[in-house]
Amino acid sequence: MARTLSxxxxxxxxxxxxxxxxxxxxxxxEDIVGxxxxxxxxxxxxxxxxxxxxxxxxxxxxxxDTPLSESAYIGAAIGAATCGLRPIxxxxxxxxxxxxxxxxxxxxxxxxxxFGGKAETPVTIxxxxxxxxxxxxxxxxxxxxxxxxxxxxxxVCPSNAYDAKxxxxxxxRDNDPVIFCEHKNLYAHEVDVPEESYAIPFGEANxxxxxxxxxxxxxxxxxxxxxxxxxxxxxxGIDCEVIDLRTLSPIDMDxxxxxxxxxxxxxxxxxxxxRCSIASDVTASVTQEIFSxxxxxxxxxxxPHTPVPFSPVLEDLYIPSAEQVAxxxxxxxxx
Amino acid sequence: MSxxxxxxxxxxLLIAYRMMKTIREFEExxxxxxxxxxxxxxxxxxxxxxxxxxxxxxxxxxQDQIASNHRxxxxxxxxxxxxxxxxxxxxxKVSGSCRGKGGSMHIADLSKGMMGANGILGAGSPLAxxxxxxxxxxxxxxxxxxxxxxxxxxxxxxxxxxxxxxxxNLPVIFVVENNGYAESTSVDWxxxxxxxxxxxxGFGLPGVTVDGTEFFAVYEAAGELIKRAREGGGPSxxxxxxxxxxxxxxxxxQTYKAEGENEYNRKHHDCLKIFRAxxxxxxxxxxxxxxxxxxxxxxxxxAAVEEAISAPLPTADDLTTDVYVSY
Numbered sequence: 001m002a003r004t005l006s007x008x009x010x011x012x013x014x015x016x017x018x019x020x021x022x023x024x025x026x027x028x029x030e031d032i033v034g035x036x037x038x039x040x041x042x043x044x045x046x047x048x049x050x051x052x053x054x055x056x057x058x059x060x061x062x063x064x065d066t067p068l069s070e071s072a073y074i075g076a077a078i079g080a081a082t083c084g085l086r087p088i089x090x091x092x093x094x095x096x097x098x099x100x101x102x103x104x105x106x107x108x109x110x111x112x113x114x115f116g117g118k119a120e121t122p123v124t125i126x127x128x129x130x131x132x133x134x135x136x137x138x139x140x141x142x143x144x145x146x147x148x149x150x151x152x153x154x155x156v157c158p159s160n161a162y163d164a165k166x167x168x169x170x171x172x173r174d175n176d177p178v179i180f181c182e183h184k185n186l187y188a189h190e191v192d193v194p195e196e197s198y199a200i201p202f203g204e205a206n207x208x209x210x211x212x213x214x215x216x217x218x219x220x221x222x223x224x225x226x227x228x229x230x231x232x233x234x235x236x237g238i239d240c241e242v243i244d245l246r247t248l249s250p251i252d253m254d255x256x257x258x259x260x261x262x263x264x265x266x267x268x269x270x271x272x273x274x275r276c277s278i279a280s281d282v283t284a285s286v287t288q289e290i291f292s293x294x295x296x297x298x299x300x301x302x303x304p305h306t307p308v309p310f311s312p313v314l315e316d317l318y319i320p321s322a323e324q325v326a327x328x329x330x331x332x333x334x335x
Numbered sequence: 336m337s338x339x340x341x342x343x344x345x346x347x348l349l350i351a352y353r354m355m356k357t358i359r360e361f362e363e364x365x366x367x368x369x370x371x372x373x374x375x376x377x378x379x380x381x382x383x384x385x386x387x388x389x390x391x392x393x394x395x396x397x398q399d400q401i402a403s404n405h406r407x408x409x410x411x412x413x414x415x416x417x418x419x420x421x422x423x424x425x426x427x428k429v430s431g432s433c434r435g436k437g438g439s440m441h442i443a444d445l446s447k448g449m450m451g452a453n454g455i456l457g458a459g460s461p462l463a464x465x466x467x468x469x470x471x472x473x474x475x476x477x478x479x480x481x482x483x484x485x486x487x488x489x490x491x492x493x494x495x496x497x498x499x500x501x502x503x504n505l506p507v508i509f510v511v512e513n514n515g516y517a518e519s520t521s522v523d524w525x526x527x528x529x530x531x532x533x534x535x536x537g538f539g540l541p542g543v544t545v546d547g548t549e550f551f552a553v554y555e556a557a558g559e560l561i562k563r564a565r566e567g568g569g570p571s572x573x574x575x576x577x578x579x580x581x582x583x584x585x586x587x588x589q590t591y592k593a594e595g596e597n598e599y600n601r602k603h604h605d606c607l608k609i610f611r612a613x614x615x616x617x618x619x620x621x622x623x624x625x626x627x628x629x630x631x632x633x634x635x636x637x638a639a640v641e642e643a644i645s646a647p648l649p650t651a652d653d654l655t656t657d658v659y660v661s662y
Contacts, residue, residue, distance in 0.1 A: 026472060062472075067502055072461045072495035079465020082445060083400055084473055087465075102492075106455050107462065114441040115451065116434030117657035151658050175660040203662075250662050 005193035007186045008051050010161035011126070014168035015052065015088060017197045019059045022086060025172060027052070028064040028073055029090030029126075036065035048092055049128075049187060070100035074125065078108040078177070081123035088172060094127035094143050094181060108177040109152030124171045124178045129157065130221055130271055131308050131319050132185040140308040140315070142220070142271040145278055147179050148248045154202060155248040157181040159223035160191045163246055166200030173199060183220045203250035207259070211241035214265035214329050217256055217282050219245040222269040222320060229325035240329060248278055256282060257290050264295035265332040269325055274302040296335040299328035339619045342555060343393070348614055351393055351550065352625060355385035355607055356632045357418060358409040362581070364636050365408075365425065369585040373644075375427055378439045381409030383548075383580035386606035387512055388413035390553030391480070391573075394561045398477035400448045400466035402459030405440050406512075407452025410482055415447040422639035428646035435649045436657070448477075457483060457490025460509065464496050467505035467570070478506040478564045485526060486517025488534070497538040500570035507570045508560050509535075512547065514579040519591040535572035547575030548606040551613065578604045 005013070019025045033056045034045025046053025056063045066073040070091060077089035091100065104125065111119040131140040148155045154176050158164040164182070171178040208223055209230050218226040223244045230240035241259050245251060260266050266286050268279035279300045286298060301320045309315050339345060362382035368374055381388070384406075392413035395401070403410040411421055416432060424431025425439050432442050443451035450466065453459045459481050466479030483493055488511050500507045511531045515522050528534050535542030543560065545552040553575055560571045578600045582589045589597070614620040 024473075064503070067495075067498055069495035069499055071492045072464060072499040075458070075461020075492065075496075076464040076468055076499060079400075079402070079450065079462030079479070080469040080472075081465070082450060082462075083466045083469035085465075085469045102455055102458055103461060107453075107458055110441075111443075111451065112660065113658050114433060114437040115443040115445075116432065116436050118433070118443065119445055119451075120660055154659070154662075176662075 002192040002194045004190045005161050006188055006190045007161040007164050007182070008049070008188065010165040010193050011051050011168055011182060012053070012055065014165045014172070016055055016058065018169055018172045019055070019062060021197070024084065024086045025088065026062045026064065026085055027055070027088040027090070028066050028077055030066055030068055030092055032090050033063050033065045047090065049184065051187070052090070070096055071103060074100040075103040075107065077123050077125070078103055078121060081121045081177070082111065082119055086122045086172060088124045088126060091125055091127040093139050094129045095138050095141050097143055097146065104147070104153065104177070104179070105150045109150050112176070113152060120175045121177045122175045124180055126180045126182060128184045129181040130183040130185055131315055132221070134310065134312055134315060136310040137307040142303070144181060144248055145272050145276055145281070148278060149276070152177065153249060154178040155181065156202070156246070157183070157220045157248060158246060159186065159208070159220055159244050160189060161193050162191050163200060163206065165193055166198050167246065169197060170199040170202060174202070181220065185221055200246070202247045203252050204246065205252035205255040206244040206246055207241065207255070208244045209240065209242040211239040211263070213239045213263055214267060214332055215241045215243060215256065215259040215263045216267045216269060216325065216329065217243045217245065218269040219248060219278065220271060222271050225320060225322045226269050226325055228322035229329065232322065233326055233329055238329060238333060245278070253282070253285050256286060260286055261290055261293045264293055266294065266298040267325065267328045267332060268298065268300050269320055270300070270302045271319060272302060273305055274300065275305060277302055296332040299332055301325050301328045340617050341551065341614070341619060345619060347393065348620055349624065349628065351389050352610060352620070353628050353632065354389045354413055355550070355610065356628055357635065358385045358388065358412045359607055360632050360636045361408060361412060361418065361422070364640060366581060366585060368640065374425060376438050377584045377586070378425065379406040379584050380581040381406050383578040383600065383606065384512060384514060385409055386550040386553050386610065387510070387547045387575040387577055390550045391510060391557040393554060394558050395448065395480070397446065397448045398475060399480065400450050400463070400477065401480040401482060402450045402463040402466070403452045403482050404456060404459060404484065404487060405452065405454055406484065407440070407442060411442050411449055411452065414449045416442060416444045416449050418635060419639040419642055423643040423646050426643040426646070427648070428643055429649045429653065430646040434653060436653070456487035457492040459483065460493045460496035461499070463507050464500050464505055467500065467507035468503065470506055476565050478508065478561060481507065481509045483509070483511055484517065485511060485513040485515065485522040486520070488531065489525060497535065497540060497570070497572070501539045504567070504569040506564040506567070508564055509570065509572045511572065511574045512577060513574055514577050516579060516583065516591070518583040531572060531574040540570055540572055542572035542574065544574040544576065547577030548604050548609055550606060550610045
């Protein structure tokens with residue numbers, strides 16, 4: 001039965017259902033229980049934003065607080081994954097990637113290939129991404145392109161609670177290392193979510209809005225900006241298709257090609273910095289594979305090549321807006 | 336033959352000697368063949384350090400997982416990885432342990448409890464914590480073991496892992512193989528404490544230092560720490576002070592070493608000679624028995640090299656396989 005659920009609660013429910021289903025699923029992270037060893041409440045936080053609240057009461061010591069040592073515990077989750085467990089590790093913010101990246105890209109990502117196909121590393125690393133929290137340069141980044149670049153990692157970045165639940169369940173069941181990116185500005189966003197467990201396969205983009213004049217490709221929060229832009233453009237008689245990539249590695253380019261072959265126009269929206277971004281990657285593939293389908297030069301709408309600023313007025317300018325997306329669509333329509 | 340004064344049966348002593356000799360000859364042969372330009376890439380040889388790997392690994396079974404490092408051949412052989420497949424791997428052949436995709440620095444066989452050699456120094460320590468955590472959560476009696484050198488024990492990953500293992504009371508043992516040199520840099524300069532036991536104490540862990548050229552010293556110290564870990568006593572650190580006969584990597588001119596250092600060590604601190612002296616003096620094993628093993632090991636290494644040379648190379652199809660389980 002479907003009922004309205006927030007993105008945050010959908011993540012919680014996915015973890016809960018998988019921990020109930022599979023005894024080898026464990027979870028670890030900084031403050032994911034919260035208060036371990038402290039004089040007050042044992043299950044005080046349930047994650048820094050309360051995403052895992054209540055899971056300790058149900059699953060006990062299968063949820064483990066960790067010391068502030070991302071290299072050690074992300075690595076331990078990866079090691080445990082090769083030894084029969086199916087761990088979920090929370091890297092509080094993907095911005096902390098630099099502290100523990102070696103364990104992710106030199107270890108987890110490469111075991112299967114380096115070891116000639118003999119290893120499986122079924123680990124899920126959940127991390128908050130994205131801006132809008134006034135959290136400044138080290139807690140707001142969209143670092144998805146960096147991890148998408150790495151062969152051996154899978155990268156997921158849902159735009160809504162329904163996809164978050166189904167994709168997180170798939171991530172936990174998946175036998176490869178998955179980086180599951182949760183946009184913190186979507187945590188409160190609610191949609192209908194079934195109570196029962198379901199998995200959404202990787203590599204299947206979702207057409208968030210159908211349209212015939214131009215194709216807007218986005219993921220995460222940017223799907224909402226793209227859809228807002230599309231609704232506004234519809235008032236001017238411009239009918240946009242919005243494609244939500246949902247997973248960045250693997251990536252469903254077939255759905256993008258099919259749409260661009262029909263519309264002839266491509267706009268890629270990415271909250272990441274512009275160089276070597278998901279937007280530039282999608283644009284390059286479309287240009288190489290179906291160049292003759294294009295009626296106009298593809299347009300990229302991204303954050304600027306700067307760190308994320310603190311001051312709200314600056315951060316609002318930093319994150320791509322629906323207006324910028326609409327302007328980019330109009331630019332493609334002019335030719 | 337006299338009564339056996341050692342903590343291992345005669346059969347186990349023969350196994351231990353064969354293992355150490357296999358490592359030695361594997362490395363001696365690689366030294367020669369690498370010098371001839373027959374081996375691609377680079378190799379880091381374990382010769383001189385055999386008593387550490389074997390003295391420890393004699394206590395382990397396939398359920399126990401070890402995370403090794405760049406100098407991993409000895410750990411692999413002692414943990415039971417197939418020697419011929421290892422040689423083929425180092426030659427980049429499809430019959431290798433990793434189908435020619437890993438090479439010397441990435442030999443692994445999880446079914447044998449070998450989580451992988453590792454090209455990133457210190458990276459194995461968190462992985463070994465994961466192995467210990469898996470054993471703890473799955474309720475089996477296995478342990479995790481991390482092998483680092485004196486150099487990598489300065490890495491944050493190693494130090495964080497000491498704390499994590501202590502906080503979670505994991506069945507993990509951190510082996511510091513102290514051969515005196517981090518690549519070319521002296522341990523006396525690069526490690527601020529005088530003893531790794533002091534470093535372990537700083538993290539609330541018990542630590543033991545042994546002469547890593549003495550097989551029996553390693554065997555007994557490791558046995559106690561491993562027993563403790565299996566019984567839920569938690570993590571510990573074992574420092575083996577040892578000798579590296581070759582350079583950091585093959586091709587290293589070793590000008591940072593003292594003049595005559597390698598020759599002196601080979602003469603006076605060769606763990607294989609020391610082992611042989613102990614067991615023959617006690618009258619438990621004879622020179623003839625050990626010589627027979629020497630002959631068999633040399634034949635094995637010769638066969639491993641011959642088979643590696645004649646084995647097929649990977650093909651273009653192999654380039655893109657086994658990146659993911661499914662994609």
